Amino acid sequence: MAISGVLRPGFVQIRVLDMAESIIHYRDRIGLEMVGTEADGRVYLKAYDEFDRHSIILRECDEAGLDVMAFKVSNETYLDEYEEKLRGQGFEVTAIAAGEQPGVGRRISFMAPTGHRFDLYVDMELSDNGPMTNNPDVSQLDPRGMKALRFDHCLLYGGDIDGTKKVFEDILGFSTSEVVVDDDTGMIIALFLTCSNKAHDLALVRHEEDGKLHHVSFLVEDWTSLRDAADIMTRYDISRDIGPTRHGITRGQTIYFFDPSGNRNEVFSGGYAYYPDNPLRVWQASSVGKAIFYYERELNDRFMTVVT
Amino acid sequence: MMNKGFQISIQGSDKIVTCREDESLLSGLARYGQKEVPAGCRQGGCGVCKIRVLKGEFETGKMSIKHVSAMEKDMNFTLACKTFPKSDMVITVNIKGDRKWQ
Numbered sequence: 522m523a524i525s526g527v528l529r530p531g532f533v534q535i536r537v538l539d540m541a542e543s544i545i546h547y548r549d550r551i552g553l554e555m556v557g558t559e560a561d562g563r564v565y566l567k568a569y570d571e572f573d574r575h576s577i578i579l580r581e582c583d584e585a586g587l588d589v590m591a592f593k594v595s596n597e598t599y600l601d602e603y604e605e606k607l608r609g610q611g612f613e614v615t616a617i618a619a620g621e622q623p624g625v626g627r628r629i630s631f632m633a634p635t636g637h638r639f640d641l642y643v644d645m646e647l648s649d650n651g652p653m654t655n656n657p658d659v660s661q662l663d664p665r666g667m668k669a670l671r672f673d674h675c676l677l678y679g680g681d682i683d684g685t686k687k688v689f690e691d692i693l694g695f696s697t698s699e700v701v702v703d704d705d706t707g708m709i710i711a712l713f714l715t716c717s718n719k720a721h722d723l724a725l726v727r728h729e730e731d732g733k734l735h736h737v738s739f740l741v742e743d744w745t746s747l748r749d750a751a752d753i754m755t756r757y758d759i760s761r762d763i764g765p766t767r768h769g770i771t772r773g774q775t776i777y778f779f780d781p782s783g784n785r786n787e788v789f790s791g792g793y794a795y796y797p798d799n800p801l802r803v804w805q806a807s808s809v810g811k812a813i814f815y816y817e818r819e820l821n822d823r824f825m826t827v828v829t
Numbered sequence: 830m831m832n833k834g835f836q837i838s839i840q841g842s843d844k845i846v847t848c849r850e851d852e853s854l855l856s857g858l859a860r861y862g863q864k865e866v867p868a869g870c871r872q873g874g875c876g877v878c879k880i881r882v883l884k885g886e887f888e889t890g891k892m893s894i895k896h897v898s899a900m901e902k903d904m905n906f907t908l909a910c911k912t913f914p915k916s917d918m919v920i921t922v923n924i925k926g927d928r929k930w931q
């Protein structure tokens with residue numbers, strides 16, 4: 522098996538200010554399926570092309586932002602190994618018992634140097650509404666809204682991105698596909714980490730405040746899907762940040778927009794296939810405009826400042 | 830009945846803009862190309878549009894408590910994107926975004 526260890530981003534738990542509005546946004550506009558609401562008020566959703574039970578969890582709170590991002594791991598041996606290595610590096614690792622989220626096995630949880638909580642787990646129940654497996658049609662349920670296929674990646678902002686990079690590379694086996702560096706000092710300003718064949722599974726930008734969320738990204742099929750998503754954003758007066766455009770980094774096509782609590786979302790398509798033997802792609806900060814927004818060739822005011 | 834809107838003035842600027850009752854201060858200002866209040870998420874989550882109301886009545890939608898604490902709210906700090914005018918208003922602008930006010 523070529524991809525082992527950490528397989529992919531599995532789920533995120535997002536804080537929202539108003540649950541009813543958020544459900545309309547994530548279910549009807551982005552097109553996720555409702556999986557259920559639990560007694561503690563958390564709402565579970567999934568994208569239609571995901572096999573696992575859920576990928577997006579909404580928690581109502583008076584402050585927007587990200588509670589946790591979790592990665593799925595291929596087997597328990599790896600999970601034990603990560604736990605041991607994290608502890609060995611001085612991280613406090615918390616065990617979360619199976620069932621804390623419905624359908625999810627035991628997790629381990631740690632706080633990265635950038636102030637973000639990450640969970641790792643092996644087991645999640647399969648959904649009845651996943652992709653078909655027997656003479657499969659392209660979808661089992663009719664896609665809705667922006668037709669998000671899956672939860673794809675996150676971009677997170679925090680201080681010690683070198684520290685978080687080290688954890689993901691040295692302990693969790695990720696590779697760095699691209700970096701943005703300061704022209705003079707070579708200091709890394711932004712970095713793109715992958716555990717798979719995707720150009721990125723997690724991205725980090727250096728920022729004065731720890732633990733911030735820049736965006737949660739959803740995969741859509743192609744450039745035309747981005748046009749259709751943009752139509753929905755205008756039709757329903759969704760707060761749009763930028764796009765449709767393309768990233769120089771990853772070469773993915775994109776729209777950034779905001780959920781009703783101000784958390785940034787992205788619909789994303791394309792991007793190159795990454796292999797661990799690929800050389801690192803490097804952008805100088807003086808070219809960062811093209812790196813982030815390839816057509817505009819400049820950052821907008823919001824890229825570096827607007828986070829939750 | 831269509832409300833004609835309220836006059837919003839920014840302290841230290843001679844510009845006065847008209848903001849409808851059914852739109853946020855931020856979108857009212859944006860309609861005039863007014864850039865004194867930066868637009869971020871427009872959803873009360875990021876805090877970059879923080880202002881203080883010096884005069885006038887208003888209502889607010891849900892805002893992240895990280896950017897407007899209960900105490901600040903009592904002092905008429907608010908987020909322009911979640912502030913809806915109920916009378917003419919005078920505001921001051923925190924152009925540095927979500928820095929703490931002194």
Ligand code: FES
Nearest residue numbers: 869870871876910
């Ligand atoms: S623009 Fe983000 S809180 Fe107003």
Ligand SMILES: [Fe+2]
Nearest residue numbers: 676738787789
């Ligand atoms: Fe992204």
